[in-house]
Amino acid sequence: MHEALLYEPLDHARVRCGVCARRCVVAPGGCGICGTRMNRDGRLFTLIYDRVSAVHLDPIEKKPLYHFHPGTAVLSLGSFGCSFKCPGCQNGELSRRAPVEDDPALRVLTPAAAVDAALHVEAAGLCWTYNDPAIWLEHTLEGARLAKAHGLYTAYVTNGTATRAHLDLIGPYLDAYRVDIKAFSPAAYRTVAGFADVAALLDGTAYAKARWGMHVECVTNVTPTINDADAELAGIAGWIVDALGPDTPWHVTRFHPYEGFAHLPATPLATLERAYALGRAAGLRYVYVGNVADDPRQETHCPACDAVGIRRSGYRAVSDLRDGACPQCGGVIAGVWG
Ligand code: SF4
The missing domain is CATH 3.20.20.70 (Aldolase class I)
Known part of the structure; x- marks a missing residue:
């Protein structure tokens, strides 16, 4: 098992996990709500690291x-x-x-x-x-x-x-x-x-x-x-x-x-x-x-001129953007275009 990140010790060997918004308090021998983090003698371990x-x-x-x-x-x-x-x-x-x-x-x-x-x-x-x-x-x-x-x-x-x-x-x-x-x-x-x-x-x-x-x-x-x-x-x-x-x-x-x-x-x-x-x-x-x-x-669609910048069919995408800009008016299309 791999020791977990982001937990803090509490009394009676309990720990509080700080990884997600559940912030589970986990008693010795128990697991958090996700079922993947186990308290072993006051230390928290992940069961799914690899x-x-x-x-x-x-x-x-x-x-x-x-x-x-x-x-x-x-x-x-x-x-x-x-x-x-x-x-x-x-x-x-x-x-x-x-x-x-x-x-x-x-x-x-x-x-x-x-x-x-x-x-x-x-x-x-x-x-x-x-x-x-x-x-x-x-x-x-x-x-x-x-x-x-x-x-x-x-x-x-x-x-x-x-x-x-x-x-x-x-x-x-x-x-x-x-x-x-x-x-x-x-x-x-x-x-x-x-x-x-x-x-x-x-x-x-x-x-x-x-x-x-x-x-x-x-x-x-x-x-x-x-x-x-x-x-x-x-x-x-x-x-x-x-x-x-x-x-x-x-x-x-x-x-x-x-x-x-x-x-x-x-x-x-x-x-x-x-x-x-x-x-x-x-x-x-x-x-x-x-x-x-x-x-x-x-x-x-381009928010400025409504031209189509990227067409999609199923999971296939065909982009006509030019460096992230509309192919028709040159307006910026927000995103990370690579
Ligand atoms: S649900 Fe899992 S990851 Fe989230 S706080 Fe509880 S033990 Fe930690």
């Missing part, structure tokens, strides 16, 4: 990241466990699995081996995704340092629970923060994720951008009856404009019924159109409709 569940070479558009090195391939890594308890999680077999110490059934991939693999397959970057990277800091920090040293970009696909202390460690080495904003009210967040401290999530996301200059894109999976009210969607959009700026891409994606949310319908297209309109009305310049095949709202 344990991976999935390794894939993906288009960066799949994350989705639309304004960040479009058309490149990223090596995507996942592990096990999660700080959230989402009833409709699409990766439940990974996120709900509680690893055991030195589990021989789990594949080993050290951070250095992950970077070697990314270079071997000529990926442009390394991304931590599938389960939540906020609970995998010991791996992501080492991997991100090495990735940057080898000229790769780095990205989190995250539920946004990383604490400021976590972000201060990874910040110098993390380029992109693709974060879920699952709802705006604590009640809706509790329903969709089993976590209601919305302020902590929003604070971490704003801090990732303001303190560390990460490229941030937000995703809201619009789920019927849970977060599809105007107040929820307009609240998210307004917060993005105010805290992250109007150039921040917001992806409103179609929910598909699954597991604990199998009783809910898929998101009607009309609801996604309403979410899109609310985002635009709030002042967001780049709102995208996701999980809908070939929807025209997956294209990137």
Whole structure:
């Protein structure tokens, strides 16, 4: 086992984990809510330091990241466990699995081996995704340092629970923060994720951008009856404009019924159109409709002249931008274009 970062000792050999917003107090012999951090005699250890569940070479558009090195391939890594308890999680077999110490059934991939693999397959970057990277800091920090040293970009696909202390460690080495904003009210967040401290999530996301200059894109999976009210969607959009700026891409994606949310319908297209309109009305310049095949709202338009700068079909992107500028009027399209 690998000793954890960012924990503090408490009385009676308990410890408090400071990696994510749960800030679990863990008694000897116990694990935190994510199931991946174990207290051994007053010291906290991670069970997943070099344990991976999935390794894939993906288009960066799949994350989705639309304004960040479009058309490149990223090596995507996942592990096990999660700080959230989402009833409709699409990766439940990974996120709900509680690893055991030195589990021989789990594949080993050290951070250095992950970077070697990314270079071997000529990926442009390394991304931590599938389960939540906020609970995998010991791996992501080492991997991100090495990735940057080898000229790769780095990205989190995250539920946004990383604490400021976590972000201060990874910040110098993390380029992109693709974060879920699952709802705006604590009640809706509790329903969709089993976590209601919305302020902590929003604070971490704003801090990732303001303190560390990460490229941030937000995703809201619009789920019927849970977060599809105007107040929820307009609240998210307004917060993005105010805290992250109007150039921040917001992806409103179609929910598909699954597991604990199998009783809910898929998101009607009309609801996604309403979410899109609310985002635009709030002042967001780049709102995208996701999980809908070939929807025209997956294209990137110039906010000045409305010309199409990037066309997308599925996960394929074709960019006509010229050094990040509109091909028609030369106006700046915000992003990290590489
Ligand atoms: S990473 Fe988060 S959920 Fe896991 S033990 Fe630490 S505070 Fe708890």
